[in-house]
Amino acid sequence: MNCELAHEHIVAAAYGELPDDQVHQLERHVIACPECQKEREQILALRVLADAHPVIEPDPNLVARAHLRLDDALDMLPPRRWFEVLGQRIVNNFASLQSAPVAAVLLLMAGAGAGTLGGFEYAQNRAAHAATVAQAGSPSGNSVLPASAAPSPSDVAGISSIVRHPNSEIVDVSYNQVVPRKIEGSLDDPGIRQLLMMASEDSTSPGVRDDSVALLAAECRAGHSCQPSGIRDALMYALRNDRSPKVRQKALQGLEPYVADDVRVRDAVLEAVMNDNDPAVRTAAISLLEPVDADTSVQQVLYSVSNSDRNPQIRYVSRQVLSRVPETQ
């Protein structure tokens, strides 16, 4: 430690501002340095002398007078207006932000990061959605999916149209999903058939039901693997439940090849004979029963109808069928 630094430390030490480690260093230096000993004595002497100009307590009268004067001055100040208070708060908030620049920067970075990530995710979703729509094709139906891409029934909201290609086995079945789609395929394709069967139960669109039942019926009549549990069921359902007589008649036509062999089909036709409200359907149903009029249940139904039906035409047709029974027997 040199003397110049020691002199500074002596002042600091005299006022209790020197750290302990430096006090010891200073003490060692002062012991060995007469000049610094003198310096220290003079500083302490100055401190004693300076106290000859003492700090005095203010006179109570002065305090009271100053306080009263301040009160008067404060009373004279106009009250702060709301916008001043608001401005003050804004300034304070801004100042708080300034006082925590790291926190503010981190907050801003986190916000910007989250915003960017969110925007990126949103853009990605939008792009994926747009791609899906483009793949599914426009509403006008320019894009047609192959039959192998037929959706599962749960994905289909409804069938919107069915068009058969002229002189071919190909049909176009339009069905609705969240995004309308169209697939193309053979009537023998299981996916297409599935859609057609769904279309046959579509209560909202009579045209679609008509088309689908007609196609299914044609398939059955043509003998194209009309399995008992698939298309046949759909046609029986249409015969029993469809509101359109035209559809029911087409269903009957589709069921015709199976009346002889399939008891369930026969029962459905008998129900139509007895219960259908359209005479044309009933007449057609009766005519379907001719090959199986030897069946006792068929005969009972025909007897019943020929005797008690309100429609003379029905009674007549059923009698005609019954009249041929002995001959055939």
Add this chain to the structure above:
Amino acid sequence: MATDAMGVSMSPTMSLAEAASTLAWPARGRVQSSPDVASRAIGGARRQNPGQDDARRAQSRALEMDLIREAQAGSRVAFDTLVRQYEHQVLRLALHLTGSEQDAEDIYQDAFLKAYRYIGNFRFECSFYTWIYRIVTNLCLDQLRRRKTRREDHAVVVDRTGDEIDILASVSDNRSFSNPARELDRKMLGAKIQAALGKLTPRERMVFELKHYQGLRLRTIGEMLNTTEETAKNTLFRATKKLRAQLAELR
């Protein structure tokens, strides 16, 4: 017998005359000062029951923060309580620095009006004590600079009516044993010291005032004067050097 931070023994036996002679002609023996000075030199290092002191300080600081918040919300009562808490210290500092009751009263008024106006800006980054002292020291510095410019030299305190008050006369000297000759010497010495203080720059004067007479830490002084502790320390060193030179010349 007490020992200060430098290991120098402090006792009340040293007289002002001895101190004066020490400054002018270096003494052969060790310098001793009054117990008052000794206690200030220690700077509060020797405290009894520091735990209790800390708890009390924390409690009073919490109360003060509540008062400040209320004052910020517009409560005059809370602000008045803060004023009463600090008005003695403000007046004491202003009176000692300016030597004029009138100036001290003006500084008091301006300081608390400023505090009232800008209390909304107080953000609890420092103590209210530091904040109000910062306002007061700035006002005092302005006053000292104006006085420097006018080259006024107040050797005595002037009251509001313009009458001169001898500060020294109002203080009893328990070391003079009511000796009239000593009392006279003491008064003369006080006036000389005041004159020597008046020759410091306003900033040196302020640092010396806050350190020597108000007993503040250099760190706090730095905060009040918007500077560093190191700068405040250097300023104190310069002030003591100048004062020693002034007082040695007086001899």
